[in-house]
Amino acid sequence: xxxxxxxxxxxxxxxxxxxxxxxxxxxxxxxxxxxxxxxxxxxxxxxxxxxxxxxxxxxxxxxxxxxxxxxxxxxxxxxxxxxxxxxxxxxxxxxxxxxxxxxxxxxxxxxxxxxxxxxxxxxxxxxxxxxxxxxxxxxxxxxxxxxxxxxxxxxxxxxxxxxxxxxxxxxxxxxxxxxxxxxxxxxxxxxxxxxxxxxxxxxxxxxxxxxxxxxxxxxxxxxxxxxxxxxxxxxxxxxxxxxxxxxxxxxxxxxxxxxxxxxxxxxxxxxxxxxxxxxxxxxxxxxxxxxxxxxxxxxxxxxxxxxxxxxxxxxxxxxxxxxxxxxxxxxxxxxxxxxxxxxxxxxxxxxxxxxxxxxxxxxxxxxxxxxxxxxxxxxxxxxxxxxxxxxxxxxxxxxxxxxxxxxxxxxxxxxxxx
Amino acid sequence: xxxxxxxxxxxxxxxxxxxxxxxxxxxxxxxxxxxxxxxxxxxxxxxxxxxxxxxxxxxxxxxxxxxxxxxxxxxxxxxxxxxxxxxxxxxxxxxxxxxxxxxxxxxxxxxxxxxxxxxxxxxxxxxxxxxxxxxxxxxxxxxxxxxxxxxxxxxxxxxxxxxxxxxxxxxxxxxxxxxxxxxxxxxxxxxxxxxxxxxxxxxxxxxxxxxxxxxxxxxxxxxxxxxxxxxxxxxxxxxxxxxxxxxxxxxxxxxxxxxxxxxxxxxxxxxxxxxxxxxxxxxxxxxxxxxxxxxxxxxxxxxxxxxxxxxxxxxxxxxxxxxxxxxxxxxxxxxxxxxxxxxxxxxxxxxxxxxxx
Numbered sequence: 001x002x003x004x005x006x007x008x009x010x011x012x013x014x015x016x017x018x019x020x021x022x023x024x025x026x027x028x029x030x031x032x033x034x035x036x037x038x039x040x041x042x043x044x045x046x047x048x049x050x051x052x053x054x055x056x057x058x059x060x061x062x063x064x065x066x067x068x069x070x071x072x073x074x075x076x077x078x079x080x081x082x083x084x085x086x087x088x089x090x091x092x093x094x095x096x097x098x099x100x101x102x103x104x105x106x107x108x109x110x111x112x113x114x115x116x117x118x119x120x121x122x123x124x125x126x127x128x129x130x131x132x133x134x135x136x137x138x139x140x141x142x143x144x145x146x147x148x149x150x151x152x153x154x155x156x157x158x159x160x161x162x163x164x165x166x167x168x169x170x171x172x173x174x175x176x177x178x179x180x181x182x183x184x185x186x187x188x189x190x191x192x193x194x195x196x197x198x199x200x201x202x203x204x205x206x207x208x209x210x211x212x213x214x215x216x217x218x219x220x221x222x223x224x225x226x227x228x229x230x231x232x233x234x235x236x237x238x239x240x241x242x243x244x245x246x247x248x249x250x251x252x253x254x255x256x257x258x259x260x261x262x263x264x265x266x267x268x269x270x271x272x273x274x275x276x277x278x279x280x281x282x283x284x285x286x287x288x289x290x291x292x293x294x295x296x297x298x299x300x301x302x303x304x305x306x307x308x309x310x311x312x313x314x315x316x317x318x319x320x321x322x323x324x325x326x327x328x329x330x331x332x333x334x335x336x337x338x339x340x341x342x343x344x345x346x347x348x349x350x351x352x353x354x355x356x357x358x359x360x361x362x363x364x365x366x367x368x369x370x371x372x373x374x375x376x377x378x379x380x381x382x383x384x385x386x387x388x389x390x391x392x393x394x395x396x397x398x399x400x401x402x403x404x405x406x407x408x409x410x411x412x413x414x415x416x417x418x
Numbered sequence: 419x420x421x422x423x424x425x426x427x428x429x430x431x432x433x434x435x436x437x438x439x440x441x442x443x444x445x446x447x448x449x450x451x452x453x454x455x456x457x458x459x460x461x462x463x464x465x466x467x468x469x470x471x472x473x474x475x476x477x478x479x480x481x482x483x484x485x486x487x488x489x490x491x492x493x494x495x496x497x498x499x500x501x502x503x504x505x506x507x508x509x510x511x512x513x514x515x516x517x518x519x520x521x522x523x524x525x526x527x528x529x530x531x532x533x534x535x536x537x538x539x540x541x542x543x544x545x546x547x548x549x550x551x552x553x554x555x556x557x558x559x560x561x562x563x564x565x566x567x568x569x570x571x572x573x574x575x576x577x578x579x580x581x582x583x584x585x586x587x588x589x590x591x592x593x594x595x596x597x598x599x600x601x602x603x604x605x606x607x608x609x610x611x612x613x614x615x616x617x618x619x620x621x622x623x624x625x626x627x628x629x630x631x632x633x634x635x636x637x638x639x640x641x642x643x644x645x646x647x648x649x650x651x652x653x654x655x656x657x658x659x660x661x662x663x664x665x666x667x668x669x670x671x672x673x674x675x676x677x678x679x680x681x682x683x684x685x686x687x688x689x690x691x692x693x694x695x696x697x698x699x700x701x702x703x704x705x706x707x708x709x710x711x712x713x714x715x716x717x718x719x720x721x722x723x724x725x726x727x728x729x730x731x732x733x734x735x736x737x738x739x740x741x742x743x744x745x746x747x748x749x750x751x752x753x754x755x756x757x758x759x760x761x762x763x764x765x766x767x768x769x770x771x772x773x774x775x
Contacts (some may be wrong), residue, residue, distance in 0.1 A: 021428045069595035201744060202648040230745035234691035239743040245469050258597050258693055265692065271472065271614045291599045292693060
């Protein structure tokens with residue numbers, strides 16, 4: 001009996017682990033079966049027809065739960081404000097915009113669920129998001145199949161856009177740039193030759209850590225260790241002791257705020273790492289990082305993929321944001337301007353292809369919309385002049401590097417300082 | 419492929435003995451493989467002794483936390499023969515409540531006061547966390563388990579998993595998804611430096627406190643009237659009831675003890691790792707369950723040693739085996755599988771009578 005119970009328990013543990021990974025009930029199957037029908041309908045017309053009085057529905061995949069809920073909410077707010085502004089200006093031909101927000105949870109499985117939901121809903125014209133790279137990788141194949149174009153405000157993994165995907169676009173800058181800039185800063189500006197690289201096993205964190213590692217090695221630096229943690233871990237002491245045994249001059253972490261903050265904090269408790277420099281990336285460019293790291297954040301470096309912000313437009317945006325949500329946009333996360341621009345960019349592309357038919361319906365051709373996004377040229381957004389290339393890279397701006405001084409980020413190098 | 423029909427034939431003729439021999443041989447092979455790997459990696463890497471001491475200390479701290487939570491699993495199993503899968507969440511509730519108690523104390527400036535004030539405040543915070551866990555633990559017993567006491571064994575187990583999810587997502591809805599950060603007072607920030615070994619104060623406190631709490635538990639169970647009643651109920655519930663033991667009261671007390679230990683673990687882990695959120699109890703809960711099974715579920719010293727062994731293996735394992743640290747959970751759960759295959763009653767076996775099993 002004891003043995004049987006033990007075996008049952010083992011299955012339960014396995015089931016719980018699976019449940020933890022899958023987070024949300026896999027509602028994917030039902031929409032997946034419907035999808036071919038939808039697709040057939042879409043293929044016949046290939047058009048979204050919006051009846052007079054209905055809304056132009058834009059889907060949104062935001063990381064409202066998961067490792068970075070505050071930045072996720074911040075990005076959602078940015079998108080909501082963009083929709084408010086579009087509607088305040090009269091919408092499009094009398095049709096109003098509507099944001100259909102879903103929780104992508106910063107996670108590939110949940111991204112897939114959200115993608116299926118949008119694909120099954122033939123009124124969804126376009127999608128903004130996802131927030132995280134892993135989540136966006138979940139969206140990509142489904143939206144590609146359903147011919148729904150998306151613009152991500154913050155997914156930075158280089159492989160989000162590719163020659164194979166014509167619906168994939170982003171306003172954020174690719175990590176190919178961030179990884180190279182960070183490596184150049186560490187090796188050339190800080191004069192550091194030995195670095196340990198740590199990542200959180202997310203598509204975003206690991207991808208960026210690999211790019212950084214390759215760049216450091218190309219520049220003649222030595223990578224003393226390449227180690228992974230899990231998103232949600234809180235005790236990194238064993239890992240840091242192992243990394244510290246090689247005595248690196250710096251530790252680079254690819255991942256999100258909480259883990260970055262805890263690593264910075266626990267480094268001060270690890271023999272051999274007390275004086276080691278710490279650098280992390282845009283996923284940790286948040287107040288949450290400063291809070292989690294506490295005093296240990298002082299002197300650490302964080303890079304960010306910044307837009308070429310227009311001061312005037314941002315001041316107006318910040319005021320509206322404060323009025324609607326009661327907090328300063330920068331308190332929650334860094335990508336609100338990109339999110340605002342993603343929605344405005346989609347709206348501009350929709351405006352370019354939409355037409356009103358004889359019975360007063362708004363008609364949007366999906367294929368035309370997909371190519372219209374790629375031909376956006378000189379769109380003035382909060383993050384600068386946005387111009388999409390043939391791969392779907394629409395971001396303006398560059399990589400900035402910050403150092404934490406007196407409990408706040410202050411820029412020490414990079415875009416805007418050259 | 420060729421060997422499998424042969425094996426099947428052997429199993430057919432003399433199944434049990436052959437299988438037993440096979441698993442035994444497999445066990446020896448695995449142990450030898452691990453020893454070989456540890457030796458070669460140890461020689462190749464050449465870490466200093468201080469490194470291994472640091473890692474062992476990390477492991478003991480981890481083990482102390484697992485032990486406090488594992489005791490809750492084992493106590494409840496000993497008496498009710500059910501696995502309270504919501505126990506990790508009971509610990510998380512302790513951590514979350516401790517966070518708000520700490521904020522309350524900070525707002526009143528108790529954390530900047532002279533050291534006796536800080537110590538008293540810290541003890542109070544821990545007490546508040548433990549009290550919250552006790553309330554949740556007892557409520558769980560009353561609402562989720564007691565109505566199912568006569569039901570088949572699997573039913574309360576499923577109820578426990580439901581309770582676990584309920585607690586996680588209630589905390590998520592009430593306190594939000596963002597992690598809460600403990601601010602350590604200056605008194606327990608930093609740590610002790612002994613040569614190349616660093617002992618964080620919070621780590622030392624966890625280890626010492628968990629040992630003290632375990633001794634207190636041991637005293638309660640072995641030396642008090644209440645403990646005798648608990649042991650009697652564990653031995654045979656209906657006979658104990660006939661002898662005048664209030665079984666319901668004993669079960670409630672068992673949940674209280676287990677939950678108080680988990681609440682203490684939650685608060686101390688909050689100070690040590692500084693971050694708590696709605697799902698922070700999940701993985702430690704599973705690990706503590708693993709520890710309880712490792713030591714022999716239902717066996718109190720087994721849970722303590724199982725937890726310390728698991729903590730040590732998790733901290734030292736990746737370095738000793740020369741594999742990436744991200745596989746520490748894999749090591750822990752592989753150990754669980756191996757224990758269940760080779761020693762289903764755990765390292766220390768089940769001390770309880772055969773009757774209940």
